[in-house]
Amino acid sequence: MRINERVDRIPLSQTLALDARAKEFVAAGRDVVNMTAGEPDFDSPLQVREAAKATIDGGRVRYTPAPGRLQLRQAIADYLSRTRGVPYTPQEVTVCHSGKHALSGVLLSLVHEGDEVLLLAPAWVSYVEQVRFAEGTPVLVPPRPDMGVDFDALEAAIGPRTRGLMLNSPNNPSGYVCTADELARLADFARRHDLWVLSDEIYGRLVYDDEPYRSLVQQGDDARARTVIVDGASKTWSMTGYRIGFLAGPPNLAAAVGRLHSQLAGAPNAVGQEAFEAALTSEAPEIEGMLKAFDERRRRIVQGLREIGLRTPFPGGAFYVFPAIDEVWPGGDSAAFCEALLEQEGVAAVPGSAFGVEGHVRFSYATSMEQIEKGLERLGRFLSVRKG
Numbered sequence: 453m454r455i456n457e458r459v460d461r462i463p464l465s466q467t468l469a470l471d472a473r474a475k476e477f478v479a480a481g482r483d484v485v486n487m488t489a490g491e492p493d494f495d496s497p498l499q500v501r502e503a504a505k506a507t508i509d510g511g512r513v514r515y516t517p518a519p520g521r522l523q524l525r526q527a528i529a530d531y532l533s534r535t536r537g538v539p540y541t542p543q544e545v546t547v548c549h550s551g552k553h554a555l556s557g558v559l560l561s562l563v564h565e566g567d568e569v570l571l572l573a574p575a576w577v578s579y580v581e582q583v584r585f586a587e588g589t590p591v592l593v594p595p596r597p598d599m600g601v602d603f604d605a606l607e608a609a610i611g612p613r614t615r616g617l618m619l620n621s622p623n624n625p626s627g628y629v630c631t632a633d634e635l636a637r638l639a640d641f642a643r644r645h646d647l648w649v650l651s652d653e654i655y656g657r658l659v660y661d662d663e664p665y666r667s668l669v670q671q672g673d674d675a676r677a678r679t680v681i682v683d684g685a686s687k688t689w690s691m692t693g694y695r696i697g698f699l700a701g702p703p704n705l706a707a708a709v710g711r712l713h714s715q716l717a718g719a720p721n722a723v724g725q726e727a728f729e730a731a732l733t734s735e736a737p738e739i740e741g742m743l744k745a746f747d748e749r750r751r752r753i754v755q756g757l758r759e760i761g762l763r764t765p766f767p768g769g770a771f772y773v774f775p776a777i778d779e780v781w782p783g784g785d786s787a788a789f790c791e792a793l794l795e796q797e798g799v800a801a802v803p804g805s806a807f808g809v810e811g812h813v814r815f816s817y818a819t820s821m822e823q824i825e826k827g828l829e830r831l832g833r834f835l836s837v838r839k840g
Contacts, residue, residue: 458585466577466806470790474800484798485827487815490624490772492690494745496727497736500689504727512726516719519710520547520698524725527732528698535656536667538676546706547720548713551654551684551697556582557709558650558680558699563588567615572601574774574807576624576652589613592808598765599626599774599809601634606641616648617641619668622655625807625814626774627750627767629659632666639671642678649679654697655770657688657739660747663768680705685728687770688739694724746771749817749824756828757815760835771818774804776811780835784811797830 467488474486495501507513519525525542532540548554555578563569563586571579573592583590593609596602619638621630630638642649649668656665669676684697699709753773757764762775778784786803790813793799804812817824 458587462581462585467802470800470802474794477794477798477800482798484794484800485819485823485830486800487817487819487823487827488800488802490687490770490816490818491692492687492742492771492818493820494690494738494742496690496694497731497738499730499734499736500691500694500727503730504694504723507723507726513722516722516725517710518714518719519706520545520720521725521729524729524732525698527729528700531732532681532700535665536669536681538669540700541703543703544706545698545700546710546713547725548684548697548699548709549717549720550695551652551682551686552578553695553713553717554682554684554697554699554709555579555650555652556585557712558682558701558705559583559586559588561705561708561712562586562616562648562650562680564615566613568611568613569616569618570606570609570614570647571618571808572606572620572623574599574623574625574804574809574812575618576620577806579618579620580808583618588615595626595628595809599623599628601630601638603637603641610645614645614647616650618650618652620652620655621666622658622767622769624655624770625772625802625804625812626765627770627772628765629663629768630666635666635668635671639668639675643674647678649675651679651681653681653683654687656683658743658746658771659769660743660750661768677702685724685731689728689731689736690742691724691727691731694727695721696724696728746817749819749821752821753815753817753824753828756824757831760828760832762835771816773815773817774809774812775815777813778811780838786810786813789813793831793834797834799827799830799834 471489477484525545529540565587567588569583580590680701685691764775781789790803802814
């Protein structure tokens, strides 16, 4: 069969491919420390699990409206109003099969052929391919050394076909969290160049050091009107397998994505929808413990990486670290580094090249402290052998 060229050009997600390779090593009997996947290692909260079981036992596993159940869209609107500090309505919300599904729906609805979309590097691996599949042109904007926004580079990246900007704060893979000043400058930048902004806020609740989470929609009415939020259940509530995400933006866009998904994907998961509604209705007591554990792991892995000799920016959010390897690995070839680390020491990580920033490697600390300690020990041995 002849595959459509747009599909044939899509590579497999590098994070998923590396996670699968690490699992193949495990299946073959290798002891592997897998630090690739962005998946919390905690159970979902009790109230989520109970709601899921009640949905099944109550026979409520049927098709729902394509944009999601009205009760869930209301719960999401209420949640956004509380956490972002600006009012939302159910008409501005569309429920999707995942955060990734929401991102693709927004891009397919907003991007016209030849449109350029600015991606603040380091950028999550799927952004580039989703923009390309929507027949747009992704433009990677290099970051500052601390992984923050380089506004000079951002201004230089503007072209006559630039139509949108994708923002991810807290960032995957670096954990960088935009400051209030940076968000104000980004809002002004979008206004001056008349850009829509797709704000991926899936890690919005995973912010440390008692810092409040800040969203671009808090930067005034203009920023609110041109910004589309994407978020979901996977990270904060450890609900990866429930496959529920959402977008929140102008009603005409929310409706457009709902129409698109009605033809391409149908209704979101009925069990996942009721489980997510339960998660949003009241704060699960398990969330605080998860955040505390992630914070402890964050501090330990940064300390360990710096002791080994890797220059490591301190992440303010999410559950990743993004150390530089250019001083310990000739040429900073991150793919070769990760390949050798997996083969020689059984530690799986993701190369920075997958995120558009060479010379760095992403380690996920969404794993146990025991695994983190083992990974640090093996990484230290790997580097000490190279030093001779």
